[in-house]
Amino acid sequence: MPIILKDIKKIYPGSKEPVIEGLNLTIKDGSFTVLLGPSGCGKTTTLRMIAGLEDVTEGTITVDNTDITRMEPGDRNLAMVFQNYAIYPHMSVKGNIEFGLKNYKMTKEQIAQRIKDVLELTGLTEFANRMPNQLSGGQRQRVALARAISKSPKAFLMDEPLSNLDAKLRNQMRSELIQMFKQMETTFVYVTHDQVEALTMATDIVVMHNGKIMQQGSPKEIYRNPQNIFVAQFIGDPGMNVFLLDDGNYIGFKPRGLRSSGSDRDFSFEADLLTSEFLGFDYQYTFETGMGRIVMRSIDELEPDNHYRLYVQDADLFFFDKDQNVCEPFAIGGLKGVYHADE
């Protein structure tokens, strides 16, 4: 059964402006849903409202058709994994898991069995009696995961759980999380501002901006068919190049859709090459168009300090209306300038 957020509004006590308003979101049962967006867009706030750690100003949240909007966090049967692990420093690994289970109606034997199972699953068996300060960052995060798993929750809520780990460990934990997700067949709600994390792990991505949902879809949908300029420019490495046109509409193309050669039928414009960075597999070039800078990713090697005509094939063009939403192709008029959504 899904988690449904309906007409959610959130105003933090002491402030007047809502940080979230009119938020409607359905998190599909058994999905790995990633809330993705720039810093301050309200991802954590949304997750904490689901967990019950933050009051909902207006609207309702339901899980399995049960209204949980005003329910105590402990009664929601959800588990949360925090960015800084939040494992109890004065309890052993075992104690950390046991603490939550004791509040359930379970016998001593059931608890012991459950602890044994989760420790095995997370590869922590040999650390069962260690104190948290005798564990590495990765092991601590694993304890937090074990604690969450042990409760067999209806959903796992995770707020940037990997951001405190170094790059290598992060990759490793990422694949472990994916495996865990496949084994559990439970809903995961995962917050991050790292699009690589989102694209690799999610079944569903929810892109947020200023407390609003900009687009929800599978990683492929989000990547290939951005619904608006914000998503187009936020996703991708780097994001989409967008021109504002004289008539107020926009056109865009991805850095990989830009070519240094093409035919007369293609959309084209002139630009000076400013910088080139060799990235191993390909190059990243920055051009000055006279109306602003654009970026190109290409395996072609270009001469530095040169003047170029750049081409985009029709299939690689994206069209946006005055409201910055994707629309039917139109005849391209004069270019007014390069546009960045975040400026």
Add this chain to the structure above:
Amino acid sequence: MSIKKRIFRVLECVLLIILFVMFIFPFYWTLITSVKGLYEAVAYPPTFWPSEFHFENYAQAWKHADFAHFGKNSIFMSVGATIILMLSCTMAAYGFARFEFKGKKGLFFLMMADIVIPAQVIFLPIFVMYSKMKLLNTYASYFFLFVYSGGVIFFLRNAFKQVPAELVEAARLDGASEFSVMFRVMLPAVKPFMITQIMLSFISKWNGYFWIQTLTTNDHIRTLPIAMNRLSSIGEEFISAWNVTMAGNVMLMAPLLILYIFANRQIKVAFIGNGIK
């Protein structure tokens, strides 16, 4: 090691030795004087090692200062006041650290005022009040003084505030009740601070002189520090029995030393073994 470093080390050692002597010498002096004879204790020049050991000084001190009565009072009142103080202040500090409520700012201000106003300013009204309530010379009158301390509340509130909010949130998600959050998550997380505060509280009650002296008119609830006065008046004409006085002082200090040694280890374990990270 460079010469500069070596000189630095030597200076460091010398300084440590000076400090050591400064702190240890009074202890040493008290200890050896407590076993000297009546005349040797006041002899000039003083001796640094007793020529004879008079352990009976301790028996004398015990008898004359009535350790049985005053010692019992000291233990009962110090332990009792510390328990009462810690119970009430921990809960108040927890409230200030964790909850938002109407009048919080005002209450906090009142609490801070308690830190600034010295006891000497309020003892007279308290004395008058106790006397009218017929509470003078009762244990209750003493314990009432310690249901509350702005300093302790402030200290513990800051300790509670340092505990990461996520710990409490994790506990709430684990279905823990408010009491469980307090006793099983928050208190263990601030254990070193609690132990420090219990120590400080106990020491100040054990050594406390002012309140007991001002709020009593007889010996019923008086404690050891006051009883020590009696020891200087024994001895012979023109010679105070310093040896017996020192023996009394050693017995007065001993529990604190033992407590310190024990708690010191506890504090270290708590800080190093269980640091909040």
